[in-house]
Amino acid sequence: MDVKSILLGFLMRGSMTGYELKKVFSISFSFFSGLSYGSIYPALKKMEQEGFITMRLEIQDGAPNRKIYTITDAGRKAFTEALRAPFSFERTKSSFLTKLFFFAYLSPEERIAAVTKHLESIKEVHRELEAARTEIEAHADRYQYLCFEFGLRFFDALTRNVSQVLRALEEKHAEVTT
Amino acid sequence: MDVKSILLGFLMRGSMTGYELKKVFSISFSFFSGLSYGSIYPALKKMEQEGFITMRLEIQDGAPNRKIYTITDAGRKAFTEALRAPFSFERTKSSFLTKLFFFAYLSPEERIAAVTKHLESIKEVHRELEAARTEIEAHADRYQYLCFEFGLRFFDALTRNVSQVLRALEEKHAEVTT
DNA sequence: TCGATCATGTAATTGGTTACATGATTGC
């Protein structure tokens, strides 16, 4: 699903500004995606032209004006169509795997350091996700909670997998240095 | 690592044409990446201008001419620098997770069908990877073999993870329909 | 007073993909 469909998905629940959409997106998708204003605002503008959303300008006193976007029937239709569209499995471009592929060109120490660092950053994202638990439990619906659990298990598995690579590298290293 | 660094990585082993690079890339990276001529040829041309590779035109009789690219010292340096550069953990944009997030807008049957289909495509990629085993065992170095094993374990874990989502959906569905 | 939060947007650039264009040879 593309940015537009995701934005429509959030607008299914209620009207929002671009700024607010960025926020809910960050909270909900932080651990597996990201979105910047540079793609949100142009997407909203275009969807308004296409008739998927309507805009109401709210003049605020002492604060910047806000553009509140509301989904239309055409927008709802476009969203559910996107949701029902078959999605092909996308191959994950992993810079970790790409580097591992060329590890022969690094020294044993560099190899171990690189994998250890990668492992740390995976654990860090795992911790971040775990830290969001209460927030998620309070606001997520059943399926969004399944996403959260999926994420936790995904990072658990990834940690185990990368650890195994690390162990293999350490074994080899020990073999050579002893 | 970007396309250029990957191409340089392959050229570290020996000189090749763009066509051959596409082939070795597809064999080695198929399960987690992809690369098209539309990015290979312009990248080679640019790297030649930058002095990372040199080109020798081979005139062939009865076959199209080939441009054989060879890595230079500057290219080797650029490659090892890219390999040593710290790489941040990239959040995997998963269209499966994105859809799951909005599953409330699908019917129970549609949810189960979508996840079942996704599970099938993961298993398919797993089979493809397993099918490449003999090819990989014959040509891969130690680290490339670790990539292969990482891939197998990754898809195993993914299969288990998505299966768990499916079971959760089926339980709920059974609860309602019985 | 300084940084965060609210709030919107554009321009330049990146890093690709897909489709198009060409054309000979080899094997079924």
Added chain:
DNA sequence: GCAATCATGTAACCAATTACATGATCGA
């Protein structure tokens, strides 16, 4: 005769990031 393999490339397009640009208010 037709598909696949060899071999190179361009043009149009797409989706998104990053940096730039603006500016008020609020709390520590």
